[in-house]
Amino acid sequence: MAETSPKKRKPMIGLQPEGDVDWSEYRGVLVVVEQRAGVAKPVSWQLIGEAKRLAEKLAAPVSALVMGANVSSLAQEAIYYGADVVYVCDAPELEHYRTRPYSRVCLHVIRQFKPEIVLMGATNTGRDLAGAIATHLPTGLTADSTELDVDEDRLLLASRPAFSEKMLATILCKQFKPQMATARAGVFAPNPRDTSRTGEVVVVAPQMNPDEIATEVIEFLEEQKKVNLQDAEVIVAGGRGLGSPAAFELLRELADALGGVVGASRAVVDMGWISHDHQVGQTGVTVRPKLYIAVGISGAVQHVVGMQNSTWIVAINKDPDAPIFKIAHYGLVGDLFQLVPALTKAVKSRKANGQSATAGVSGPTT
Numbered sequence: 001m002a003e004t005s006p007k008k009r010k011p012m013i014g015l016q017p018e019g020d021v022d023w024s025e026y027r028g029v030l031v032v033v034e035q036r037a038g039v040a041k042p043v044s045w046q047l048i049g050e051a052k053r054l055a056e057k058l059a060a061p062v063s064a065l066v067m068g069a070n071v072s073s074l075a076q077e078a079i080y081y082g083a084d085v086v087y088v089c090d091a092p093e094l095e096h097y098r099t100r101p102y103s104r105v106c107l108h109v110i111r112q113f114k115p116e117i118v119l120m121g122a123t124n125t126g127r128d129l130a131g132a133i134a135t136h137l138p139t140g141l142t143a144d145s146t147e148l149d150v151d152e153d154r155l156l157l158a159s160r161p162a163f164s165e166k167m168l169a170t171i172l173c174k175q176f177k178p179q180m181a182t183a184r185a186g187v188f189a190p191n192p193r194d195t196s197r198t199g200e201v202v203v204v205a206p207q208m209n210p211d212e213i214a215t216e217v218i219e220f221l222e223e224q225k226k227v228n229l230q231d232a233e234v235i236v237a238g239g240r241g242l243g244s245p246a247a248f249e250l251l252r253e254l255a256d257a258l259g260g261v262v263g264a265s266r267a268v269v270d271m272g273w274i275s276h277d278h279q280v281g282q283t284g285v286t287v288r289p290k291l292y293i294a295v296g297i298s299g300a301v302q303h304v305v306g307m308q309n310s311t312w313i314v315a316i317n318k319d320p321d322a323p324i325f326k327i328a329h330y331g332l333v334g335d336l337f338q339l340v341p342a343l344t345k346a347v348k349s350r351k352a353n354g355q356s357a358t359a360g361v362s363g364p365t366t
């Protein structure tokens with residue numbers, strides 16, 4: 001979607017701020033850190049990396065909010081990944097995610113410290129929490145962003161696919177603060193973890209009346225996910241070139257040998273060869289593994305947007321002109337039915353000799 005200058009945009013119709021509101025007190029970018037059982041979701045560090053980039057343009061600080069039970073150690077991690085200030089709320093009521101207590105803490109921090117931008121992961125939790133907070137403040141929220149920027153008027157330009165994913169819409173919140181967005185995991189790069197960084201930790205403890213918390217967690221059942229692509233370091237993904245669902249077994253063997261998981265293109269998901277949670281791309285998951293092996297995948301743009309940020313990309317395709325080779329660091333031209341078993345054999349034999357399958361893997365230098 002063509003981006004117009006903010007000065008030419010028509011004023012928004014609908015909700016208007018009451019009276020004259022001075023938004024100038026609102027400064028900086030706040031990232032809400034998502035954790036489960038004290039382990040942060042990678043999207044949190046990715047968003048702090050992106051927040052840092054935005055904050056540099058705004059000449060403003062990056063803050064992070066850590067909430068949960070026994071999560072104080074995450075404050076230091078947030079600083080290592082780029083936060084200047086971390087607000088920590090460590091309370092037993094926050095052991096499991098629940099909308100009311102979590103949104104109460106967020107609202108307290110936002111109202112007290114007034115960030116101009118608030119970012120969260122577009123995860124199940126982030127989507128729920130961001131919607132609740134935006135409604136309470138009230139302010140605007142762009143869900144599921146894939147690009148973030150700021151303009152000369154300090155407005156957040158949050159872009160996301162729109163109209164059946166055929167266009168990229170840039171959405172602004174011109175009349176309210178903070179400007180809020182959730183962003184897809186795997187889209188942004190985290191800053192390298194820098195243990196020499198220092199920052200300020202601020203403990204926050206808003207009053208939480210248990211009677212106000214409408215829900216109680218009786219039992220926590222871990223979802224039996226078939227595959228976790230977002231946190232995988234190695235993904236071996238298959239496309240239509242596999243010819244049949246049975247051929248995914250070849251990819252599973254290679255993925256197992258490399259300690260990775262199996263991904264897929266939409267073509268094979270649409271044909272019912274593998275479930276949708278394996279799909280990488282615009283309408284699937286965005287991934288950022290250390291190694292992505294694309295097998296029998298042509299490299300359509302809708303697939304590439306979901307995996308192009310992988311550290312190393314290896315493509316196996318019998319067509320030397322397949323577009324996937326344009327973004328691959330290594331290309332193997334040939335029949336996957338010969339190349340994949342040969343690779344699996346080589347990886348297994350390295351491991352049998354006591355060598356790591358991915359020893360020396362750091363990242364491309366160019």
Ligand SMILES: Cc1cc2nc3c(=O)[nH]c(=O)nc-3n(C[C@H](O)[C@H](O)[C@H](O)COP(=O)(O)OP(=O)(O)OC[C@H]3O[C@@H](n4cnc5c(N)ncnc54)[C@H](O)[C@@H]3O)c2cc1C
Pocket residue numbers: 164165166238239240241242264265266267268279280281282283284285295296297298299300301302303306316317318319322334335336337
């Ligand atoms: C709105 C929209 C959203 C979309 N979202 C996504 C998305 O999220 N993810 C996604 O993947 N796609 C998405 N698509 C679909 C995308 O445009 C492509 O159609 C799809 O990615 C193609 O899948 P493929 O590469 O597996 O199949 P193909 O394009 O058919 O490619 C198969 C490849 O296998 C190779 N091959 C065949 N046999 C062998 C062999 N024996 N050995 C080696 N190589 C072989 C061929 O040379 C070919 O390059 C979307 C499309 C639209 C319109």
